[in-house]
Amino acid sequence: MKLCVIGTGYVGLVTGTCFAATGQRVVCVDKDASKIERLQRYEVPIYEPGLQELVEENAKSGRLTFTTDLQAAVRDVDLAFIAVGTPPTHDGEADLSAVFAVAEELAKHATHDLVIVNKSTVPVGTNAQVQRLVADAEHDIQVVSNPEFLKEGGAIGDFMYPDRIVIGVRAGHDRARRLMDKVYHPLNLSCTKIVWMNPESAEVTKYAANTMLAMRISFMNELAVLCEEVGADVQSVRHGVGSDPRIGSQFLHAGPGYGGSCFPKDVKALVATARRYGIELELADATNRVNVRHRSFLVRKLKRHFGNELSGKRIAIWGLAFKPGTDDIRESPSITTIEFLLNEGCEVVGHDPEAMENIREMFGDGVTLVDDAYDAVRDADALMLLTEWREYQYPEFDRIRDLMRTRVIFDGRNIWGTYNLAAQGFEYAGVGTQDESG
Numbered sequence: 001m002k003l004c005v006i007g008t009g010y011v012g013l014v015t016g017t018c019f020a021a022t023g024q025r026v027v028c029v030d031k032d033a034s035k036i037e038r039l040q041r042y043e044v045p046i047y048e049p050g051l052q053e054l055v056e057e058n059a060k061s062g063r064l065t066f067t068t069d070l071q072a073a074v075r076d077v078d079l080a081f082i083a084v085g086t087p088p089t090h091d092g093e094a095d096l097s098a099v100f101a102v103a104e105e106l107a108k109h110a111t112h113d114l115v116i117v118n119k120s121t122v123p124v125g126t127n128a129q130v131q132r133l134v135a136d137a138e139h140d141i142q143v144v145s146n147p148e149f150l151k152e153g154g155a156i157g158d159f160m161y162p163d164r165i166v167i168g169v170r171a172g173h174d175r176a177r178r179l180m181d182k183v184y185h186p187l188n189l190s191c192t193k194i195v196w197m198n199p200e201s202a203e204v205t206k207y208a209a210n211t212m213l214a215m216r217i218s219f220m221n222e223l224a225v226l227c228e229e230v231g232a233d234v235q236s237v238r239h240g241v242g243s244d245p246r247i248g249s250q251f252l253h254a255g256p257g258y259g260g261s262c263f264p265k266d267v268k269a270l271v272a273t274a275r276r277y278g279i280e281l282e283l284a285d286a287t288n289r290v291n292v293r294h295r296s297f298l299v300r301k302l303k304r305h306f307g308n309e310l311s312g313k314r315i316a317i318w319g320l321a322f323k324p325g326t327d328d329i330r331e332s333p334s335i336t337t338i339e340f341l342l343n344e345g346c347e348v349v350g351h352d353p354e355a356m357e358n359i360r361e362m363f364g365d366g367v368t369l370v371d372d373a374y375d376a377v378r379d380a381d382a383l384m385l386l387t388e389w390r391e392y393q394y395p396e397f398d399r400i401r402d403l404m405r406t407r408v409i410f411d412g413r414n415i416w417g418t419y420n421l422a423a424q425g426f427e428y429a430g431v432g433t434q435d436e437s438g
């Protein structure tokens, strides 16, 4: 089959590359000319494990090409996937301008009947809006909703071996259904992965999934605050609760608050969409409010630790990406933490295996970034762990102890709690656990 994918970000590039890897011909389109130039040189502009190799392999085979020319790209394709950004507007709604602009262009330049597949996360009703927008096109255009569930850091595996493929097709759009069945056939060999529904259900499903996951995190973060007060340990509570198969253990980790390009914006957009219909989604709204409040929990605790005076303190941060396995810093807890520390007059020294370039772009000289994690802790008054990259899992604590000015560790991901750091001379604090001091 021949496909085009518009938008070569975390979703579009993975989608295009993975479809090409199944043997289909894919043209990836982006309006960002510098991104396309880099991709044409097989240079992947984002960090996603395995993507560089897969892009190179498929581009060299000729199955995967890159262009800024949407008009040329849409010629002869069976399906056009939209994977552009839908960032939040000031009132929490999803900004759909890029989705609409691309749909209009596709309709204008289609050379034959076309199926437009929307992969961007969009509020319920968008599919119908896009369908109306392309109604006057010269050729028949059927619009499908196919929300994406990949997670950064494991995107290729998620795409190639999906738990489910949600496809929203309007009744009577048989051509669209047939083509979607075909394009996903290589990822659906057991014929059980595709969940067919109407477009409205598909749109709601995406937001419901992200909000449900975010809700679990916010709930655990609230419980963490209680645990600290009452002598409980949120890690034990997580084990105890998560062992119940009706609950399950995933997304129950207390931490510095959820971040990333999806959860924060999608929870807010779901609330905003419901409000347009006069419906108050109170759980979703509280999920967001808890998260916003919790973002400063660790730094407020750090401030209390230093007698409410942080000015002049040198704080090391390990982990800047919103989670391990990506260079994405969108809505990363590290951003609010850095802002808080800088406002308090701290000197911030950061390290991250992949995300330092993005943090440099955002903070310029405001934050010192070092290539070696141990250089960050040199003369530091405290070390904060914000992203649980594998290389931070079991560091050389004796080296850290010797390098730090004061041996204070704030572990925002609760990964070092079992190492008895107090016995090694550290003052140690996690999230929702009892502080330890040596």
Ligand SMILES: NC(=O)c1ccc[n+]([C@@H]2O[C@H](COP(=O)([O-])OP(=O)(O)OC[C@H]3O[C@@H](n4cnc5c(N)ncnc54)[C@H](O)[C@@H]3O)[C@@H](O)[C@H]2O)c1
Pocket (backbone or CB within 6 Å): 006, 007, 008, 009, 010, 011, 012, 029, 030, 031, 032, 035, 083, 084, 085, 086, 098, 101, 102, 119, 120, 121, 122, 148, 149, 150, 151, 152, 261, 262
């Ligand atoms: N990142 C994720 O983990 C993830 C997961 C599931 C769903 N989603 C959703 O998928 C969508 C894309 O997310 P992303 O993280 O890949 O975004 P991104 O910001 O990484 O990439 C979007 C790309 O679209 C391009 N673009 C914007 N307008 C364009 C236009 N008019 N023509 C051509 N290209 C255009 C941008 O230049 C950019 O390269 C969003 O709706 C997001 O919510 C994201």
